[in-house]
Amino acid sequence: MKELPKNEFYWGINGGFNKSDIISNVGGGLILKSKKNNLYQLGLGIQNNSNTSQLAPFVSAGMYWKIGKKK
Numbered sequence: 001m002k003e004l005p006k007n008e009f010y011w012g013i014n015g016g017f018n019k020s021d022i023i024s025n026v027g028g029g030l031i032l033k034s035k036k037n038n039l040y041q042l043g044l045g046i047q048n049n050s051n052t053s054q055l056a057p058f059v060s061a062g063m064y065w066k067i068g069k070k071k
Contacts, residue, residue, distance in 0.1 A: 005035040021050045039064035
């Protein structure tokens with residue numbers, strides 16, 4: 001018997017790097033993979049800015065769709 005599609009959750013960490021700040025941001029997030037294979041992302045982190053010498057919190061969000069051939 002074929003298993004029905006289900007929602008799946010993933011969590012992880014991420015970071016960004018550049019020449020002036022070395023480490024420009026670090027954060028973590030959650031991704032929901034829906035039953036229809038779409039991905040929804042929510043992240044939280046801290047951004048480093050060498051111009052102001054301050055750390056600033058940020059929130060990010062995203063949506064992703066599967067590309068390619070359908071079965």
